Amino acid sequence: MVTKDDSRTQKDEVASNRIVRVKSIPQRILDALTDFRDADRPSRIDKLGRVGLLIPAFASTMIIILILTFLWYEAMPIFADPAGGPGIIVNPTWDPSRDSYGIAIFIVGSLLCTGIAIGIAVPLGLAGAIFLSEYCPGRLRQPLKMIIEMMAAIPSIVYGLWAYVVLVPYIGNTLAPALQSNPLTAWIPFFQGETNGLSLIAGGIILAIMLLPTVVTISADALQTVPRSLREASYALGATQSETARKITLSAALPGIGAAVILSLGRAVGETMAILMVTGNSLQIPYTIFDPVYVMTSIITNQLGYAFVFPLWRSALFAIGLILLIMSICFTITAKLFIRWGMKTRGMTG
Amino acid sequence: MNEWEHHIEVQELSTWFGKKQVLKRISCYFKDNTVTAIMGPSGCGKSTFLRTLNRLNDLIPSFRRKGIVRFRGEDIFSPGYSVYNLRKNIGMVFQRPNPFPMSVRDNITYGPKLHGVNDEDELDDLVESCLKKAALWDEVKDDLDQPAPNLSGGQQQRLCIARALSVDPPVLLMDEPVSALDPISAGKIEELVVQLKKDYTIIMVTHNVQQAFRVSDQAAFLYLGELVEFDKTSRIAEAPTDERTEAFITGRIG
Amino acid sequence: MTHTERTEQRTPVNGTIRILIGRYQSFRELKDLFFKILLSVAIIVIVAPFFLVLFEVASIGFWQVFGSSSGQGIEFFLTFPGPSLEGGIRNALVGTVELVVIASCVGIPLSVLGAVYINEYTEPGLTKSIVEFTSDVLAGVPSIVIGAFGFAFLVDFLKLGMGVLAGSLTLSFMMIPTVLRTTQEALRSVPQSLREASLALGATKWSTTWNVTLRAAFPGIITGVLLAVGRIMGETAPLIFTAGNNLIVPTELSGSGSWVASLPYTIWAYITDPRAYVQEKAHGAALGLLIMVLIIDLIANYISRRVTRRLV
Numbered sequence: 029m030v031t032k033d034d035s036r037t038q039k040d041e042v043a044s045n046r047i048v049r050v051k052s053i054p055q056r057i058l059d060a061l062t063d064f065r066d067a068d069r070p071s072r073i074d075k076l077g078r079v080g081l082l083i084p085a086f087a088s089t090m091i092i093i094l095i096l097t098f099l100w101y102e103a104m105p106i107f108a109d110p111a112g113g114p115g116i117i118v119n120p121t122w123d124p125s126r127d128s129y130g131i132a133i134f135i136v137g138s139l140l141c142t143g144i145a146i147g148i149a150v151p152l153g154l155a156g157a158i159f160l161s162e163y164c165p166g167r168l169r170q171p172l173k174m175i176i177e178m179m180a181a182i183p184s185i186v187y188g189l190w191a192y193v194v195l196v197p198y199i200g201n202t203l204a205p206a207l208q209s210n211p212l213t214a215w216i217p218f219f220q221g222e223t224n225g226l227s228l229i230a231g232g233i234i235l236a237i238m239l240l241p242t243v244v245t246i247s248a249d250a251l252q253t254v255p256r257s258l259r260e261a262s263y264a265l266g267a268t269q270s271e272t273a274r275k276i277t278l279s280a281a282l283p284g285i286g287a288a289v290i291l292s293l294g295r296a297v298g299e300t301m302a303i304l305m306v307t308g309n310s311l312q313i314p315y316t317i318f319d320p321v322y323v324m325t326s327i328i329t330n331q332l333g334y335a336f337v338f339p340l341w342r343s344a345l346f347a348i349g350l351i352l353l354i355m356s357i358c359f360t361i362t363a364k365l366f367i368r369w370g371m372k373t374r375g376m377t378g
Numbered sequence: 379m380n381e382w383e384h385h386i387e388v389q390e391l392s393t394w395f396g397k398k399q400v401l402k403r404i405s406c407y408f409k410d411n412t413v414t415a416i417m418g419p420s421g422c423g424k425s426t427f428l429r430t431l432n433r434l435n436d437l438i439p440s441f442r443r444k445g446i447v448r449f450r451g452e453d454i455f456s457p458g459y460s461v462y463n464l465r466k467n468i469g470m471v472f473q474r475p476n477p478f479p480m481s482v483r484d485n486i487t488y489g490p491k492l493h494g495v496n497d498e499d500e501l502d503d504l505v506e507s508c509l510k511k512a513a514l515w516d517e518v519k520d521d522l523d524q525p526a527p528n529l530s531g532g533q534q535q536r537l538c539i540a541r542a543l544s545v546d547p548p549v550l551l552m553d554e555p556v557s558a559l560d561p562i563s564a565g566k567i568e569e570l571v572v573q574l575k576k577d578y579t580i581i582m583v584t585h586n587v588q589q590a591f592r593v594s595d596q597a598a599f600l601y602l603g604e605l606v607e608f609d610k611t612s613r614i615a616e617a618p619t620d621e622r623t624e625a626f627i628t629g630r631i632g
Numbered sequence: 633m634t635h636t637e638r639t640e641q642r643t644p645v646n647g648t649i650r651i652l653i654g655r656y657q658s659f660r661e662l663k664d665l666f667f668k669i670l671l672s673v674a675i676i677v678i679v680a681p682f683f684l685v686l687f688e689v690a691s692i693g694f695w696q697v698f699g700s701s702s703g704q705g706i707e708f709f710l711t712f713p714g715p716s717l718e719g720g721i722r723n724a725l726v727g728t729v730e731l732v733v734i735a736s737c738v739g740i741p742l743s744v745l746g747a748v749y750i751n752e753y754t755e756p757g758l759t760k761s762i763v764e765f766t767s768d769v770l771a772g773v774p775s776i777v778i779g780a781f782g783f784a785f786l787v788d789f790l791k792l793g794m795g796v797l798a799g800s801l802t803l804s805f806m807m808i809p810t811v812l813r814t815t816q817e818a819l820r821s822v823p824q825s826l827r828e829a830s831l832a833l834g835a836t837k838w839s840t841t842w843n844v845t846l847r848a849a850f851p852g853i854i855t856g857v858l859l860a861v862g863r864i865m866g867e868t869a870p871l872i873f874t875a876g877n878n879l880i881v882p883t884e885l886s887g888s889g890s891w892v893a894s895l896p897y898t899i900w901a902y903i904t905d906p907r908a909y910v911q912e913k914a915h916g917a918a919l920g921l922l923i924m925v926l927i928i929d930l931i932a933n934y935i936s937r938r939v940t941r942r943l944v
Contacts, residue, residue: 078753088746185900264469265545270667
């Protein structure tokens with residue numbers, strides 16, 4: 029009896045909630061105001077707080093909308109102008125003095141740098157993450173994790189300084205001559221070319237170093253959430269530690285790791301200062317890893333300071349910014365979709 | 379014919395986690411093609427005992443042990459003894475169903491692939507025969523590629539049994555295999571255990587006295603790390619010699 | 633001939649392999665060992681840059697920061713650079729502190745209150761997912777794009793001009809998503825029973841949130857704030873077009889006289905300078921920045937670890 033009554037009142041409540049939801053908006057505001065008038069003092073504070081908090085809650089939403097609006101508004105002229113148009117994305121000539129605003133070399137440069145960085149950082153970072161979560165002796169784990177987290181905190185300008193002072197001369201004076209004189213590697217076309225060290229590979233390496241902490245930390249976290257019972261089941265079938273790590277743990281943690289990789293892709297494309305200092309910034313498409321390269325973030329940093337008085341030039345730079353923004357949004361969405369997909373195919377919820 | 383009499387023999391086995399002694403000088407052997415139930419209140423070292431038999435406790439840094447466990451006459455703790463072969467020969471089913479987050483098929487083929495079976499037809503046959511032995515074939519044969527975690531709890535546990543059978547171990551360890559399941563699924567698994575006895579030596583840890591009496595041929599009673607009683611199940615059920623066993627069976631300690 | 637020589641040379645190696653095979657009975661076990669060695673090498677390669685960077689920066693910058701002769705040590709941080717950059721980096725240090733403090737004053741309340749709203753005042757639904765999604769997107773926006781936006785919006789459109797205000801607002805944009813997400817995480821880890829206990833005493837939602845929930849989540853929030861502060865402290869790209877550079881400390885917040893220096897910008901400007909002593913000062917500034925950022929990170933780490941230990 030009692031339970032029946034209970035369920036009925038619950039149902040009624042649900043129904044009345046539904047009715048409230050379909051009320052018209054003015055009616056709802058009016059209701060809220062009457063509620064507010066009838067309320068005692070504590071409830072009034074409560075209601076005021078609820079409304080007052082709405083603005084901060086949507087702060088990041090507003091900022092994103094503002095960023096999109098302003099970049100769009102600033103980039104519009106170059107896309108509308110006959111000298112520009114959407115074709116600038118595939119046009120490789122960047123020469124503002126002759127009103128030529130092709131941005132293809134910057135896109136190619138960014139993609140190459142990112143590709144090299146990801147190629148180094150993902151395998152290495154995964155190996156490090158597996159070491160941390162599966163093999164690491166307990167006493168070493170905490171210090172190692174701390175160092176890696178501190179690496180993530182080092183500002184990009186400091187990495188840039190190190191790369192500029194140490195890595196670039198090393199590539200120019202040691203690595204390039206060594207690779208080019210060694211008969212095993214000298215014939216490879218990617219290793220040709222004179223270089224002073226300011227090069228594609230320098231950018232790729234410093235970028236990889238900066239991505240590694242993210243890849244390692246997120247992947248190690250993902251690996252550690254894999255339940256121990258899965259590992260034990262694998263050991264109980266006679267698998268070695270490495271087989272278990274590669275075939276069970278890694279595959280179970282794949283959604284998290286995939287998200288880490290995609291997020292670091294986004295960071296790699298958007299990284300500015302360190303890259304700017306070591307890639308040589310020359311307006312050409314690189315053919316070897318020792319050629320200098322110009323990336324999207326660098327051109328904005330280098331030229332916006334004096335280009336902002338020339339409408340088209342400025343607009344072209346903002347167009348590059350808009351492309352960067354769209355890329356980063358795409359990476360964020362892909363990462364989220366990847367996690368959702370991974371959860372589904374692995375039959376996990378939440 | 380064989381130099382050894384039983385698949386598994388245990389001699390004077392003591393184990394510790396850190397400073398805490400968990401098992402105290404246990405000696406026994408398990409008859410082939412029987413079901414042995416290991417009973418005892420929680421925390422008495424049942425699971426530790428089971429996990430020592432396939433050296434799964436090696437992974438815990440604070441674990442130490444003394445004494446000998448022989449598998450087919452060989453000391454499993456002797457240096458150079460391949461723990462991977464040991465675990466291939468001693469299958470294990472865990473308390474909670476823990477299928478790998480991959481398809482039903484891949485769950486079964488994982489073990490055989492590790493041990494060098496790569497022929498697709500052979501693997502297909504294996505999948506079918508293992509699932510049939512685990513009485514799961516009829517329920518999943520139409521969709522072997524669905525993710526295993528989508529199965530129901532009871533199905534998952536039978537899949538785990540099939541997975542354990544996939545590398546053809548003569549001995550099967552079961553760590554409270556039904557305690558996380560509903561009564562109907564539990565009943566199915568109990569039936570399955572009785573059937574599997576024909577081909578396998580089964581050692582099953584259980585908290586549930588009635589279940590131990592239903593399925594087992596021999597029973598062991600562990601209390602606070604000591605092997606209190608070890609005999610035919612029917613004899614223990616009728617007349618336990620130790621009063622602690624009697625107290626446990628009648629539900630006074632548990 | 634060569635063949636026998638080679639076998640002779642190989643004998644000890646063969647011996648080792650045999651010992652290995654004796655110990656690791658099968659190929660699989662050898663592979664396991666190999667994999668383990670590979671991973672150990674990988675982790676060494678991963679952490680090596682940390683020490684390389686630290687060593688390089690410290691080896692040149694050490695005497696700037698810790699030396700005791702004139703222009704070094706505390707004086708390095710307390711004197712202005714002067715026209716030929718021979719002095720210290722007081723302008724940059726003060727500038728960075730100003731920028732970070734103002735950015736925090738704007739960014740922290742906004743993000744903490746925002747997190748309170750979506751965690752305490754809304755059911756999971758459209759509002760919540762919009763806020764979470766846009767925060768994640770904002771967190772992923774490249775810093776130079778934020779800088780360009782700050783230039784277009786704050787400097788140009790709102791006519792703030794380059795300077796303290798424009799720079800710190802731009803930094804606060806970078807801060808909001810990080811603090812919001814970590815605050816949310818901290819709020820989520822406060823057990824529901826704590827809130828219910830307060831509500832059961834007749835407290836309103838508002839006072840429960842302020843006096844119970846936020847207090848319980850405080851360590852987590854502080855961790856997030858510290859991480860965000862450490863991050864914006866080292867940002868250069870957003871400041872190039874919004875804060876500019878200056879050899880003295882500006883007296884105004886916005887307008888043409890408010891250009892302000894910052895540590896990262898100073899490092900960048902100094903390192904590309906051809907004069908050797910200026911490059912040394914860049915290392916000194918980098919070491920100072922590094923020490924500040926790492927100390928902040930360590931404190932954040934310490935707090936978060938102590939909290940997790942308490943909860944476990």
